[in-house]
Amino acid sequence: MSRYALLVSAFALLPLAANAQELPARTIRIIVPSPPGAAGDITARVIAQKLSERLHQPVVVENQGGASGAIGMSMLRRAAPDGTTIGVVIALAQTIDRIQNKTGSFDIVKDFTPITAIANNPAGLVVNDRIAAASLTAFAEFVRKRPREIAYASGGVGTAHHLYGQVLNRTAGIQMLNVPYKGVTPALNDLLGGHVPAAIVSLAAALPHIESGRLRLLTVFDTKRYAKLPEVPTIAEEMPEFVPGRTWIGLLGPSNVPVAITARLHDEIVRILNSTDVQQVLFERRPRLCRSFPRNRESRTNESA
The missing domain is CATH 3.40.190.150 (Bordetella uptake gene, domain 1)
Known part of the structure; x- marks a missing residue:
């Protein structure tokens, strides 16, 4: 066990x-x-x-x-x-x-x-207006053409959100860079301020900004869709080989x-x-x-x- x-x-x-x-x-x-x-x-x-x-x-x-x-x-x-x-x-x-x-x-x-x-x-991959992609597939294609140019914010090195990004890199064949912050809130603040184009953060913290239209949710790192945003697919639906842990x-x-x-x-x-x-x-x-x-x-x- x-x-x-x-x-x-x-x-x-x-x-x-x-x-x-x-x-x-x-x-x-x-x-x-x-x-x-x-x-x-x-x-x-x-x-x-x-x-x-x-x-x-x-x-x-x-x-x-x-x-x-x-x-x-x-x-x-x-x-x-x-x-x-x-x-x-x-x-x-x-x-x-x-x-x-x-x-x-x-x-x-x-x-x-x-x-x-x-x-x-659950966590999600969210982006601001610097990324035009409206889906995880489109995002992956965008990043794949720009290896090591696109960064994602996370709540710190070794956190689940950091590791989700690394597994996404490997699964999707892309090369995003991790920018670690001292928690989800400063990561979101820099995403909202346009200092980074993407972030992997908890949906609880990101939801108000998604609902206001300032951020877009591309995927949910879970096996079940998020109740407040049921139209957004999970990572398990889009990439069955990606098995997210339950946070x-x-x-x-x-x-x-x-x-x-x-x-x-x-x-x-x-x-x-x-x-x-x-x-x-x-x-x-x-x-x-x-x-x-x-x-x-x-x-x-x-x-x-």
Whole structure:
């Protein structure tokens, strides 16, 4: 079983109910290992507001971007295991980073306590007006004639989005250059500003700009079409030999958080995610929410691992 599968299986083993245990009466931190505006940040801020209301104590979001998420994840690993510090995990991205950096400062499976899976967060290839192509096929033909001239922005070296671009290069027989940024938000800002012609980023972050017409989505790196843009084919449809991993968002604590506190946080967050207003905010414009928590993660992991 892969490390990715082990992590998600741990979500599935969480108790669905446990005796309530009081959290320490102080501010709860949600560490987001990326800059503001990315999908994990958007999701964390919605949860933080509702969790504060439910627990009657402050909940704040701290953005700790850099090093493809390693800085924020290392901070989470070192936090006290009392439930007052939790963090966002972008599962595919951080799992890839740990596989690539086997001597890294944390182990995604051993050093954290799973709280809950939250949402699928597929990526897409988006372009600005510097690229006239309206489809992935046309884009590939355009780039093929300009080897090593066309760059795509990503959220950092070693991230899932960076690697999607490299696999696309190999699969399509093209030579795009990767321009790594410190997160999705600065990558999108430079794409919108015309400094790079293309980017591979999370659709949750790019969607408002696609809907406004400032960016065009050419393909979705997933096996299912994106609900808000169902007319855009997936990479699996256009290039069957390209098998995208499933990128999803979850919440973790440091290792050794007591089971009762983990269950309390899990249950409160699941209630928040199942509420109508949060479903509308996150599902209508943002990542695809997991409709059951956390057991449907197992089957999704088997597809991706």
